[in-house]
Amino acid sequence: MIDSNPSHFFSCYPYGVGHDIEGVCLLVWMGKYRILLDCGLRDISELLESSDPPADFVFCSHAHTDHAGGLLALHRHFPQMPIYGSEATARLLPLNWPEEKEISSFCQILPWRSPISLFENLQIQLFPAGHLPGAAAIILSCHTPQRDYTLIYTGDFFLSNSRLVEGLSVESLRGSSPDVLIIEGSYGTARHPRRRQLEQKLMSKIDTALSMGHSVLLPVPRMGLAQEILLLLRSHHQFTGRDVNVWVSESVAATCDSYLELLPLLPDSVQNFASHQPLFWDEQVLPRVRRLPETGVEAIAEFPCVLLVDRAELWQHYCIPQGGTWVVLFAEYPGRTAMPHPELLENSPDIHLETYLLSEHSDGRNTAQLIHNIRPQHVLLVHGSSTYLTDLIALEELHNRYKLHSPATGTLLELPVGDRFIQPSVPVPVPHEGEIVELEDSIRIILPHALMQTSHWQTFADTGLLEARWQGNELVLRGLSQRELLSQSSRPIQAVTECCATCHHQFRQRCFNRQSPLYGFKVTLQGCCPVFEQKPREE
Incomplete structure (x- = not known):
């Protein structure tokens, strides 16, 4: 053939x-x-x-x-x-x-x-x-x-x-x-931002909703993301020891049971966590993680709560009036509409729809x-x-x-493949000199017109907006595309400086992250490493 x-x-x-x-x-x-x-x-x-x-x-x-x-x-x-x-x-x-x-x-x-x-x-x-x-x-x-x-x-x-x-x-x-x-x-x-930043943003959304007395519903795929979020709720500093109930529908719970059987195949960090407390089901350590009763969400006596259900189910059935106001969080998927059409909520004033990104x-x-x-x-x-x-x-x-x-x-x-494939040499970038002018309330960077003659310029100047960040002692400029602006339209664009000064594991100019090559050493506040973790914002 x-x-x-x-x-x-x-x-x-x-x-x-x-x-x-x-x-x-x-x-x-x-x-x-x-x-x-x-x-x-x-x-x-x-x-x-x-x-x-x-x-x-x-x-x-x-x-x-x-x-x-x-x-x-x-x-x-x-x-x-x-x-x-x-x-x-x-x-x-x-x-x-x-x-x-x-x-x-x-x-x-x-x-x-x-x-x-x-x-x-x-x-x-x-x-x-x-x-x-x-x-x-x-x-x-x-x-x-x-x-x-x-x-x-x-x-x-x-x-x-x-x-x-x-x-x-x-x-x-x-x-x-x-x-x-x-x-x-x-x-x-x-x-995308780093995984830890995305986790922090999701936990903050759930935390805000619960603090306002709202219950939280997360329709999730029953394998993968569901278990990630459950363990995140069990181990994240914003929820450790918090008096809240996390309920799990049966199809999601069955997958959790299968994960427990895989424990010896999971990372050492997960096995270590499971040696001190249950990975999922726990009635003693807060927050409590429980299977949803067979009689359904109507059997829940305490609200607000967090509820994880299979995204294949009709999530609206879970938003019962006894739960008060519900915040429904939908995961964002590439190329797909995350949330249902708003017309579904015309007769449901106590349901608010939001999205989150937890990349897989x-x-x-x-x-x-x-x-x-x-x-x-x-x-x-x-x-x-x-x-x-x-x-x-x-x-x-x-x-x-x-x-x-x-x-x-x-x-x-x-x-078709040849006996030998020679990779083309990577073109050496031609540097361009410019000037910096310091004004009272801003900085002006003047670059030569020759930059516009390159093939990169159209993409760089697509929207006329830039993102600037430090990379060591160098300032990196990056043009923001229309897609990025549309995806960020619901929130202000903020530059995150990934350096020791803003890292969660830096204390008194020393690194306390065992995963970092800088662990135990005194660090400069401008330093950075591959396992940077954003310091939580103070409330």
């Missing part, structure tokens, strides 16, 4: 690329081998057109429905076709089919960081990808008499540490220089960083709105150095 010419060693046929609500399912050819990367399709009929299995094996990157929802039906139709994944993924997969009473284990477990030969000349190696317990990125290596060919698939990845998952280590993939990299681009070119994927800056560290020949961008992926492809720093593709569902993409 695929040309035997070595230049056509790789091909990809996408059954689904993760646009909007579409699941991810990619059929990849590496020479004579066929590999199905994930199967998040709702309808797998196209995979069943032949009586033979569509692939030699399936790799499941993680247990979210948009990557794994079609696996059970696929396995039942082709039980002889192997399905591989990490141990945590294999144990979380049954949560995608709650209506099934018993599901036999059909996912074969592969170890972390150990090359495994699946066939005579094909090896697979798994690396933790962040994002969700068990989520994995893989390196596929195929040996031929001519040379070795390599493909990397990240699945959904997150470079930052979250509460229950350690982030993808760039070091594990640095310099691997594969022929093909398949990587997600969920957030396009958007840039890497933003555009970190996506580009990972690509630069991996140094591939071809880059396939999947999992995101077509607009966001197009924005990534348009980045000059990427399209000048790599062969970029945004594959379309149902269209075969051939990926």
Whole structure:
């Protein structure tokens, strides 16, 4: 089916690329081998057109429905076709089919960081990808008499540490220089604050609502974000010891129970927390985390409270009058409308809708960083709105150095590779001299007109607004795009100086963050490190 010419060693046929609500399912050819990367399709009929299995094996990157929802039906139709994944993924997969009473284990477990030969000349190696317990990125290596060919698939990845998952280590993939990299681009070119800042903002929203006597409802996906928020409420300094009840609906609670069974596979910090107090269910230590009674929210006697429910449920049913005013917090997702239409609340004056961002994927800056560290020949961008992926492809720093593709569902993409791919040299930036004029109430920076002749100027001057921040002793200027201004229209734009002076772990000019390379040393207030954490604002 695929040309035997070595230049056509790789091909990809996408059954689904993760646009909007579409699941991810990619059929990849590496020479004579066929590999199905994930199967998040709702309808797998196209995979069943032949009586033979569509692939030699399936790799499941993680247990979210948009990557794994079609696996059970696929396995039942082709039980002889192997399905591989990490141990945590294999144990979380049954949560995608709650209506099934018993599901036999059909996912074969592969170890972390150990090359495994699946066939005579094909090896697979798994690396933790962040994002969700068990989520994995893989390196596929195929040996031929001519040379070795390599493909990397990240699945959904997150470079930052979250509460229950350690982030993808760039070091594990640095310099691997594969022929093909398949990587997600969920957030396009958007840039987000650090994870700890986003957590702090969410906790402040919940804190404000409770302080005003309002109950808080969070419709969340039952796997991943729900457990992150629960552990955040259990461990964040604004809620530790606070006399408040946190209620959890049954579908979310069932996933929490599965997480408890995974405890030995979770990070050491989580295991340490669980050795001192329960991870989720606790009637003794405040705040109390409880399962919602079978009789429903009407059985709750004390308000205000915090309530986490499955986003697939009708959240309006939970906002009962006994709870007083309700603040409903919806998670923001890239390329999607976070909140329901306001018309739904015309007859509900005691319900207020708000949004929050608690990112589960890497933003555009970190996506580009990972690509630069991996140094591939071809880059396939999947999992995101077509607009966001197009924005990534348009980045000059990427399209000048790599062969970029945004594959379309149902269209075969051939990926010719050479015996050797020489990365273009990175252009050396030409410095421009300017002047600084200090005025009474402002500073004027005068730059030469020659800057306008470069290809970067149009993007830099798009809105005429700038963001300035210190990076060591250098002042960095960055133009603000229209998208950023629209996303920030509901709040003032504030510059956050990420330095020791504003770090939560700096006390009397010494660093007390055990994760920091500066731990125990005296620091300058202008210093900074990779594990900066914003100091909470004083009330």
